[in-house]
Amino acid sequence: MKIVLVIDQFDDANNGTTISARRFAAALKEHGNEVRVIATGKPADYKYAVRQMRFFPIVEHLITSQGMRLAIPNRHVFEKAAAWADVVHFMMPSPLAVMGLRHVEKLGIPHTAAFHCQPENITFSLHMGNSKRVNDFVYNRFRDTFFNRFTHIHCPSNMIAEQLRQHGYTAQLHVISNGISPQYTYGKEPKEEWMQGVFNVLMVGRYSGEKRQDVLIEACAKCRHANEIQVILAGKGPLEKKYRHLAEKLPNPVVMGFYEPERLLKILHMADLYVHTSDAEIEAMSCMEAFACGLVPVIADSPRSATPQFALDERSLFPAGDADALAERIDWWIEHPQEREEMEHRYADHAKQYALSESIRKTEEMFRQAIEEQTKPQ
Numbered sequence: 001m002k003i004v005l006v007i008d009q010f011d012d013a014n015n016g017t018t019i020s021a022r023r024f025a026a027a028l029k030e031h032g033n034e035v036r037v038i039a040t041g042k043p044a045d046y047k048y049a050v051r052q053m054r055f056f057p058i059v060e061h062l063i064t065s066q067g068m069r070l071a072i073p074n075r076h077v078f079e080k081a082a083a084w085a086d087v088v089h090f091m092m093p094s095p096l097a098v099m100g101l102r103h104v105e106k107l108g109i110p111h112t113a114a115f116h117c118q119p120e121n122i123t124f125s126l127h128m129g130n131s132k133r134v135n136d137f138v139y140n141r142f143r144d145t146f147f148n149r150f151t152h153i154h155c156p157s158n159m160i161a162e163q164l165r166q167h168g169y170t171a172q173l174h175v176i177s178n179g180i181s182p183q184y185t186y187g188k189e190p191k192e193e194w195m196q197g198v199f200n201v202l203m204v205g206r207y208s209g210e211k212r213q214d215v216l217i218e219a220c221a222k223c224r225h226a227n228e229i230q231v232i233l234a235g236k237g238p239l240e241k242k243y244r245h246l247a248e249k250l251p252n253p254v255v256m257g258f259y260e261p262e263r264l265l266k267i268l269h270m271a272d273l274y275v276h277t278s279d280a281e282i283e284a285m286s287c288m289e290a291f292a293c294g295l296v297p298v299i300a301d302s303p304r305s306a307t308p309q310f311a312l313d314e315r316s317l318f319p320a321g322d323a324d325a326l327a328e329r330i331d332w333w334i335e336h337p338q339e340r341e342e343m344e345h346r347y348a349d350h351a352k353q354y355a356l357s358e359s360i361r362k363t364e365e366m367f368r369q370a371i372e373e374q375t376k377p378q
Helices: 016-030 058-062 077-084 095-107 118-128 133-143 160-167 214-223 241-247 261-268 283-291 323-335 336-352 356-375
Strands: 002-006 034-040 049-052 086-090 113-114 152-154 172-175 199-204 229-234 255-257 273-276 299-300 317-319
Touching: 002 016, 002 077, 002 095, 016 034, 016 049, 016 283, 034 077, 049 077, 077 095, 077 299, 086 095, 086 356, 095 113, 113 317, 113 356, 118 133, 133 160, 152 160, 152 261, 152 356, 172 356, 199 214, 199 261, 199 283, 214 229, 214 323, 229 261, 241 255, 241 323, 261 283, 273 283, 273 323, 283 299, 299 323, 323 336, 336 356
Parallel strands: 002 034, 002 086, 034 049, 086 113, 113 152, 152 172, 199 229, 199 273, 229 255, 273 299, 299 317
Antiparallel strands: none
């Protein structure tokens, strides 16, 4: 198949949606498909380049601090891409995608969408993430301006698919994991000097309101074994200064920074425990990659997060936002190394069912359905 992916940012792997899109494109090619993208950045053989939107400095900072860029819609680019494509797949409901959808509809090109942008990813940045009314408004806005114009939507988890059903989305919902790449497998490497002599508790994610890294910092400060713990927060985002200040209470200095995938993979193979504190999460690839590498996860049990589905027992769950309960969980895993080693292997085996190759097979089937429906006589 000839597949065009529409995503505002593709070049810089500094946010979850872009990382998933890059992995997705590479895997589709490995399965024999041709893939091109419509995105900002420099033109390339695989890319129809569009210009980046510019905003007032405050708005620009809010967007770029989340690791995102937005693109200026361009009708000619979509006409050119549609003339080549068998199917156009939209990764998020941005202005680029809303305008592009109108053109592929007009041209009769098969098209599908993915639901990667949870309303809370937007509303927490506006300090309204816990408002059901505001989140419902965003769900409904997405529905009416974009998603209900599709017949097929990729949902990375059952949790988000159920949210879409509750909010009146009418498309066929394909629950397909974003998939774990084959390099994320069980492995232990000797700790580098900066990780030696401490129990390394890792979390990967943007420093933004819904991710709740503050809960991990508070919990580690309350642990009986606080003096033994080093907290590693892999990521970047608008709350970095706040979290650095909050982490001053920890006995050992916090480690914060953004790591390229190859470097992060090495850290995953050296860390001792993975914690995922997010209140809202469509799937959490970072958590999946962590337990695929053999890290036991401790996950916030939030109704707005799909990540609790990965917990194999209650020892890997804690009530969302409860730092005291999380501290107890972390202390338990520190005090039971034999049980932790046993569960590391169980989690790594558990990860095999989320293999990227299987996700690609299911997504290709979704594309075929969309193409067949578009091309059959009405």
